[in-house]
């Protein structure tokens with residue numbers, strides 16, 4: 001996950017390959033609640049690992065469920081068998097609507113029948129998301145619920161016991177959110193032992209596919225709800241939650257929408273294969289596929305997979321009632337930018353009460369890119385965009401805003417003047433798809449020259465590696481420590497007893513280096529060479545082999561291969577002058593010889609390697625001289641490098657300066 005303030009996406013050009021989707025959020029949290037209320041143990045496979053499921057799991061634990069994850073990642077949930085184990089608890093539910101609504105209903109009924117007190121709260125945004133219709137329905141049954149902040153919104157205090165009146169149908173509004181009905185359907189079996197319980201929906205039920213998921217999962221847990229259309233539901237007398245044993249959670253169909261769109265926009269060669277959802281999925285959002293097809297996507301599907309390619313290009317504008325795919329429909333608003341005519345998405349009033357007011361958010365952010373957008377209370381119209389502006393996209397703590405705006409990075413497919421897109425707070429995707437951006441980068445390609453590079457060159461122990469690591473971390477970029485390649489090459493040659501003056505023999509070793517980088521360690525073939533690499537003796541050998549043009553040529557491609565999405569910070573001697581001459585920012589980092597000798601001394605001592613400061617200084621001055629005076633790629637600043645002497649700076653000060661310089665090169669600096 002990119003835990004950084006912003007992630008810059010350079011122009012992306014094509015897509016292809018295979019994506020395995022994380023588990024569905026809707027299914028995961030419903031399954032968890034049902035397993036938590038059931039008797040017996042449920043073995044949950046492919047559960048989504050996200051903020052929202054973490055909230056539900058923490059709540060179940062608090063309520064006394066036994067949770068265990070085995071080495072295969074299967075979660076074993078032993079439920080409370082509808083019996084409260086704790087009577088007075090506060091639950092913090094973050095911004096997880098899929099936890100707040102059903103837990104409110106279940107706990108309100110449990111305290112009404114068994115006594116106790118629960119307080120349910122969340123983040124500030126959760127306290128702005130209405131829950132009044134559910135509270136009213138539960139109060140109508142006899143539950144005691146207090147809205148401790150504003151009436152109709154969390155936080156809530158649930159107290160009991162209290163008498164329940166179950167002989168009349170429970171009435172709930174269905175036209176604002178189907179989550180209220182889902183909450184009641186999931187919870188009312190708790191009180192349907194002696195008599196059937198009837199729920200009547202007031203108003204036209206929206207988002208029916210989500211209710212369909214609820215009914216299907218209830219059936220798996222032993223509760224067969226009788227349904228009369230979408231207005232009346234009866235939970236039969238004698239209903240009891242029973243664990244079905246194993247449950248496999250489907251891939252998240254809403255998450256699939258970004259990759260379906262990606263295929264429609266950019267899979268011009270191989271298709272984009274999406275594993276985890278298909279025509280047999282329970283989730284209504286798989287019908288996003290039909291909308292994408294209407295816009296031009298070519299889709300093949302099996303029971304649990306999809307393969308998507310570009311069909312029509314540009315895409316076609318559509319006019320669609322999105323009631324059946326409320327979450328996935330946001331993706332259409334971004335696809336609309338690549339269309340040949342305006343796209344109108346209707347019947348999306350529920351967008352206004354999600355993680356953020358999604359109609360307003362989409363309109364504002366699309367306009368930042370230059371798009372013409374119109375909106376109404378329950379609709380949005382997006383016009384095709386050809387004259388794009390680089391933009392910094394606010395994500396409103398809304399995972400879907402972040403994910404769907406990543407697709408705007410393909411603007412170079414409809415304009416010659418491709419622009420980069422900045423996604424603010426990219427870690428908000430943790431709500432449903434923590435590794436979304438990593439997954440995206442695995443199946444998309446950019447032109448190498450579009451992938452931004454920062455180079456940091458300079459003499460030994462000036463702090464290049466340190467600065468490169470911290471800066472790369474802050475930007476979410478890949479790091480190349482080019483010195484380690486020269487060091488590894490020298491080490492490999494030395495191990496084979498090759499004369500380090502034999503340029504061709506060392507170059508042959510360099511061309512076939514089998515290096516891998518795993519969890520901060522460096523491996524040469526089967527050997528962990530991390531520690532050997534850092535020895536001063538290895539540095540000296542590296543400087544020796546680095547003087548051979550043939551060795552430099554042999555290692556060149558290896559270094560270019562590090563230019564990967566979303567960007568690169570490369571440190572060495574000739575990163576800005578020879579390997580990445582087109583880098584957007586080149587820094588030449590120096591510090592006095594005395595300072596550098598002192599730093600290297602401290603560094604070695606801290607690693608338990610003994611060293612003498614005078615001889616270190618002598619060695620580094622010799623190495624500087626050799627690096628500066630060699631014929632092949634000598635150490636010198638690039639003409640367009642920015643000079644940074646950090647002798648008197650802390651690491652933090654150097655990093656801040658570099659990031660400020662970087663911000664100046666970015667097209668959206670003003671919007672930050």
Ligand SMILES: Nc1ncnc2c1ncn2[C@@H]1O[C@H](COP(=O)(O)OP(=O)(O)O)[C@@H](O)[C@H]1O
Nearest residue numbers: 460461462463464465466599603646649650651
């Ligand atoms: N600006 C700085 N101020 C103080 N110490 C620094 C600074 N930059 C780096 N160092 C320290 O100097 C040592 C050498 O830095 P390193 O990044 O390994 O240098 P290089 O990659 O240029 O050889 C490290 O222990 C590092 O913590």
Ligand SMILES: Nc1ccn([C@@H]2O[C@H](COP(=O)(O)OP(=O)(O)O)[C@@H](O)[C@H]2O)c(=O)n1
Nearest residue numbers: 460461482483484486542543546572573574
């Ligand atoms: N891009 C690079 C990086 C390193 N090198 C050589 O490899 C040696 C070791 O590099 P390094 O970056 O690991 O060295 P330190 O600066 O960390 O001591 C340097 O002294 C250079 O001679 C190079 O020639 N070109």
